[in-house]
Amino acid sequence: MTQTAYDKYPEITVSGFENQACQGWDNIVAALSAKRPGPGKTVLVIDCYPGVRLAELETQLLPRLAPQLTINVETARLDEQHLHTLLARNLTDDRVFGVLSCHQLTEFFSPQRLAQLRHEVDGVEQGLVVIYGPGAALVHPGDVLVYADLARWEIQQRMRSGELGNWGVENQHEDMLRRYKRAFFIEWRVFDRHKTTLLKRADFVLDTTRQDHPNMVSGDGLRAGLVQATRQPFRVVPFFDPGVWGGQWMKQRFDLDPSAANYAWCFDCVPEENSLFLRFGAVRIEIPSQDLVLLQPRQLLGEKVHARFGAEFPIRFDFLDTMDGQNLSFQVHPLTEYIQQQFGMHYTQDESYYILDAEPGAVVYLGTHTGTQPQAMLDDLYAAQRGEKPFDDQRFVNQIPARKHDHFLIPAGTVHCSGKGTMVLEISATPYIFTFKLWDWGRLGLDGLPRPVHLEHGAQVIDWQRDTRWVEKHLVNRIEPVASGHGWREERTGLHEREFIETRRHWFSVPVTHHTHGGVNVLNLVEGAEALVDSPTGAFDPYVVHYAETFIVPAAVGEYRISPWGESIGQTLATVKAWVRG
The missing domain is CATH 2.60.120.10 (Jelly Rolls)
Structure with missing residues (x-):
């Protein structure tokens, strides 16, 4: 298999701001010190995205700044039990699915304690005051404002390693799916809203993605870089992940780590999850590509798309690799009204499979056989879930031959999965975790736990009219x-x-x-x-x-x-x- 020139580290070179970024704690301190307005009192606010290593700020940055007063805003955060009570409706008992949060960050803090911290700041007449942590700007707007950010993918790596729990909760060793759920449905929503207001006026943005290798760029430089990005073609930084069904095609074609067992996914354009590399002279700044969506939605998306979706990137391109791998889970995605009513999402996970490559005999499972009785298929799925027997996919589900450059359309409500031996370019609506697994071929996940099956949800959204004849007419190679x-x-x-x-x-x-x-x-x-x-x-x-x-x-x-x-x-x-x- 021929290796390609696929670029795993694409970047945007920002013109006119080559000297606006620095690297290393000493240079960062020098830039912050130069920004102080005068010899009197200066309040430096370092607001942070959840997941930023506060211990690194405390051991590397704060001692170099030598402030007269230091405040960690998390001393004003509600305790774990209060947070749990506040968020119970959004968290749910499910391992995977919650309800999208509309909370504001101020709801997670004690108003009385915030007032006390403001009083402490007001009591300092001379020298440097540093307020840091997620939500620091709630205490004071800052004479100098720094926003400490990091890549969404890096947050997940810190979670997987057991280093990082959810914000405000000591749950580093809880089930990864539950921690991701809390971040997806609550933390990232709340902190993206908070971050958007700060990035518009921040004096500096601190890239904390790589431990002990901090980079910082001026706020003007970052904002100029984002404007420049909207005026040219660009790529986000892809990431790759193994899976129980993963294959070998990407590993061989994209020069990935040969020691990895497989690669199942590549997120090649999911701005909510990917990063963006911005180069300022010799310094490369990594930010969540979502920052571009949040700050430049109209120029990026266009007026009509922005009016419809707001500051959300609605199109998703990703890869699913089952070459020398296994079948994906047999699944279905929720109808629009179901995802709105159950999870608070605005629109649903419509999908399609574009076949980049396929082995001889590869198939895509799509829709039910004509004449399938819904209750008979559901009974078989429930029996499989109980471990009584494997699901009889041959009896109930269409298996359609898949060849290179075929395009299979998968509107929500259609049962489906990619079979083994395919390299799929998924061209879909952006929601990406709302998969109701109906059957997972009796497998365990890479964590050794049964992969979650959501038959109760799935049974309510399957469109049983999408049988063999309908699928072949409407969903297969409508070219x-x-x-x-x-x-x-x-x-x-x-x-x-x-x-x-x-x-x-x-x-x-x-x-x-x-x-x-x-x-x-x-x-x-x-x-x-x-x-x-x-x-x-x-x-x-x-x-x-x-x-x-x-x-x-x-x-x-x-x-x-x-x-x-x-x-x-x-x-x-x-x-x-x-x-x-x-």
Whole structure:
């Protein structure tokens, strides 16, 4: 299998702010000291995203600053029992699913204790006061404001290692699924709202992703970098994860760690989870790519998409690798009204499978056999869950041959899974954890625990009308020609009418012009070694993409062009492009 030039560390070079970033605690202290307005009293606020190592700030940064008064805002946080009572409705008893939080951060703190801390700050007349921790800006807006951030993926790694529990809770060794649930449904929502207001005015942003390797950039530099990102194509930083069903294709093609047993997932464009690398001269700053969505939603998404979804990136591209692996879990996703009523989500997890590669005999499980009796299939699933017998997938579920460049559409309510021997590019709506597993082939997870099955939820959302005939007509390779010219042709490949994403495939051996038409585009080079993305007017620097790389073209870009490049000149390439229908 040929290795590709897939870039695992894409970055955006920020122009005009090359000297606005620094690295190392000594340089960070020098930059903070230079920002102090004068010899009198200065309040330095270091607000933090939950997961930032406060101990590192306490041992490395604070002693170098030598403040007259130091306040850890977490002394004003509600205790664990009060937090549990406040959040009980959102937490639920389920291992995986909670209810989306609409809390404000102030609800998690004692008003009386915050008032006491403000009084302590007011009592200092000269010198440096440092307030730090998640929510520090609730005590004082700061004469100098630093926001300490870190990548969402790094938070999860700290959770998995047992280092990190949830914010305000000593639960480092609780089930990882439960800790992730609390972060997803509550912490990240609350702190993203809080962070958005601070990033708009922060003097500095501190990148704490790598222990003992802190980097910091001026707030002006960061905000300029995010504006620049909306004016050019870019990629987020992908991450890869093993799974019980994982395969070998990505490991071999993308030059991943050969000692890993497998790689099941790659999040190649899920801005809520991925990172963004911004380069300022010699310093690379890593931030959650969600920061771009939060601060530049209109330029990134476009007016119509922003009006519909708010500051959320609605399109998801990720990889599912079962080459030399196993079947995914047999599953279904909730209907829109169900996800709204049960979990507080705005829209549901509609999906599609674009087949990048497939072994001979590979299949996709999609929909039920014509004539399937719902209760008979549910009875069989419940018997399998009780361990009485394996689920009879041959009896109940369509197995459709899967070949390279096939496109299977999976509107919510359709039972489905990818079989072994496929490399799937999943082109889907952004919600990504709302999978109701119906049957997991009798497996344990990598943690040695049974993988959670949600038959009770799944039974309520299966659309039993999606049988063999319906699926073959509506969900399998609904490929329609759209336009063509010398050296290129455009096809519509989906998605289904119940899904809000439109997908187009372009085959081309010559330059092809595209336009965002005021809405964000997400693309993947699904055929060919490399291509060049440029602006017909020179509005952005030419950008090279490689096979299987997903890239984002912000709405503000407008017209752009994709051409064969390098060794692909003279060959036929293909891209798949997704956008939100108007």
